[in-house]
Amino acid sequence: xxxxxxxxxxxxxxxxERYLAALHNxxxxxxxxWEAFTRDYxxxxxxxxxxxxxxxxxxxxxxxxxxxxxxxxxxxxxxIPTSSIRGDEFNATDEEVTAFYTSxxxxxxQDETRMLRYVKWxxxxxxxxxxxxxxxxxDLIRQINDGADFTTLAEIHSADPGSAVKGGDLGxxxxxxxxxxxxxxxxxxxxxxxxxxxxxxFGYHIIWVRDRRGEGDDEELQASHILxxxxxxxxxxxxxxxxxxxxxxxxxxxxxxxxxEISDASLDSSRQFTENSPxxxxxxxxxxxxxxxxxxxxxxxxxxxxxxxxxxxxxMEINEPGPQPLEDVRKRIERDVRQExxxxxxxxxxxxxxxxxxxxxxxxxVAETYDEVKLIEGKERKxxxxxxxxxxxxxxxxxxxxxxxxxxxxxxxxxxxxxxxxRYNSQGEIDEVEWLVQKDFIYxxxxxxxxxxxxxxxxxxxxxNAVIIDNxxxxxx
Numbered sequence: 001x002x003x004x005x006x007x008x009x010x011x012x013x014x015x016x017e018r019y020l021a022a023l024h025n026x027x028x029x030x031x032x033x034w035e036a037f038t039r040d041y042x043x044x045x046x047x048x049x050x051x052x053x054x055x056x057x058x059x060x061x062x063x064x065x066x067x068x069x070x071x072x073x074x075x076x077x078x079x080i081p082t083s084s085i086r087g088d089e090f091n092a093t094d095e096e097v098t099a100f101y102t103s104x105x106x107x108x109x110q111d112e113t114r115m116l117r118y119v120k121w122x123x124x125x126x127x128x129x130x131x132x133x134x135x136x137x138x139d140l141i142r143q144i145n146d147g148a149d150f151t152t153l154a155e156i157h158s159a160d161p162g163s164a165v166k167g168g169d170l171g172x173x174x175x176x177x178x179x180x181x182x183x184x185x186x187x188x189x190x191x192x193x194x195x196x197x198x199x200x201x202f203g204y205h206i207i208w209v210r211d212r213r214g215e216g217d218d219e220e221l222q223a224s225h226i227l228x229x230x231x232x233x234x235x236x237x238x239x240x241x242x243x244x245x246x247x248x249x250x251x252x253x254x255x256x257x258x259x260x261e262i263s264d265a266s267l268d269s270s271r272q273f274t275e276n277s278p279x280x281x282x283x284x285x286x287x288x289x290x291x292x293x294x295x296x297x298x299x300x301x302x303x304x305x306x307x308x309x310x311x312x313x314x315x316m317e318i319n320e321p322g323p324q325p326l327e328d329v330r331k332r333i334e335r336d337v338r339q340e341x342x343x344x345x346x347x348x349x350x351x352x353x354x355x356x357x358x359x360x361x362x363x364x365x366v367a368e369t370y371d372e373v374k375l376i377e378g379k380e381r382k383x384x385x386x387x388x389x390x391x392x393x394x395x396x397x398x399x400x401x402x403x404x405x406x407x408x409x410x411x412x413x414x415x416x417x418x419x420x421x422x423r424y425n426s427q428g429e430i431d432e433v434e435w436l437v438q439k440d441f442i443y444x445x446x447x448x449x450x451x452x453x454x455x456x457x458x459x460x461x462x463x464x465n466a467v468i469i470d471n472x473x474x475x476x477x
């Protein structure tokens with residue numbers, strides 16, 4: 001930190017003598033920044049350190065983490081995933097959707113939202129703009145032929161940032177490296193020729209073929225170019241602005257809807273959006289967002305200019321904070337209700353499957369009996385890797401393995417959108433030497449992770465219990 005302070009540097013490098021002199025005999029304000037920084041930093045550091053130092057880690061936890069990462073375990077079993085539970089009876093009824101929505105309102109809370117409709121005039125180059133760009137390219141070629149320096153013109157006018165700084169130089173290239181119109185024109189030219197304007201999807205190119213080498217498929221050119229983007233010109237911009245202004249006059253005289261009919265403009269509408277989110281269908285723009293959250297219903301904005309368009313907005317809906325309307329979340333609820341019903345059926349079936357296993361049947365025999373049951377093959381795996389239908393580091397599975405002996409059949413438990421039964425078949429050898437190598441590293445890594453989790457949990461608790469009022473609208477213009 002201190003090495004970057006100008007007061008402690010000589011010729012841009014840290015000067016230890018100047019630093020020590022300022023430390024022992026401060027003369028000016030060289031320490032004011034660091035005093036302010038320390039006043040802000042130290043209290044937070046002390047607070048978070050207190051939270052971090054409250055975290056403890058036992059040797060047994062480190063040992064179990066070592067086992068999880070390094071030791072092979074063989075587990076086999078059966079799973080009933082929800083994807084195998086099919087039938088219309090699992091679809092959500094209207095009554096179930098309503099009941100689920102009512103009992104989970106907190107899951108569907110949303111911030112204050114708005115909805116807009118708008119007319120926009122896209123900033124697109126016209127045929128006239130294209131013609132003007134081509135003519136400008138022709139004028140540049142005439143200047144070059146009259147003795148103007150190609151590299152200087154490229155530095156000034158080329159829209160290709162990679163080559164413009166090198167005077168338009170593209171280096172050596174063979175066929176297939178450039179867009180087809182560029183390549184065709186360049187390879188037809190002779191060394192020394194100025195070719196163009198050549199139109200491609202990037203714009204118009206003025207090409208200077210400086211040299212060539214090789215023959216046939218191995219032929220290469222050394223060339224430079226000036227790229228001219230086809231952009232909206234001043235006259236097009238003025239025309240669009242006039243059209244938008246005329247539309248506003250029509251709104252004042254006849255209303256927004258009638259103005260759309262009269263002008264034959266294209267009308268778009270957004271979905272609901274919050275103050276800190278993009279406007280759906282339009283994108284992120286502060287001006288219309290501020291308009292939406294500072295205006296009354298049916299208000300019409302002034303002309304809003306963005307990089308891509310001119311636009312005029314009308315505020316159509318104001319929605320206060322609260323639960324989203326049922327219809328807006330119906331599809332999500334229908335999916336969640338179906339998932340719940342499928343999981344309930346899977347839990348019921350896994351109980352039946354477990355009873356059959358207790359009679360001595362094998363996993364394979366039971367799997368053949370039920371179409372919904374999937375076989376989990378017994379393969380050696382690290383517990384830190386994913387197990388089908390269970391995932392990686394499943395807490396219940398890790399806990400059962402830590403307290404069990406190989407050969408045990410585990411009770412059914414909930415996996416990833418499934419119910420699962422597993423048998424703990426075997427555990428691989430433990431490398432004691434590797435334990436000695438890794439234990440300190442694992443301890444440090446786990447401790448840092450737990451400490452960070454503790455700090456995040458502390459901050460989340462403070463945030464959840466805090467009353468936060470967003471006043472940014474009064475300060476951001």
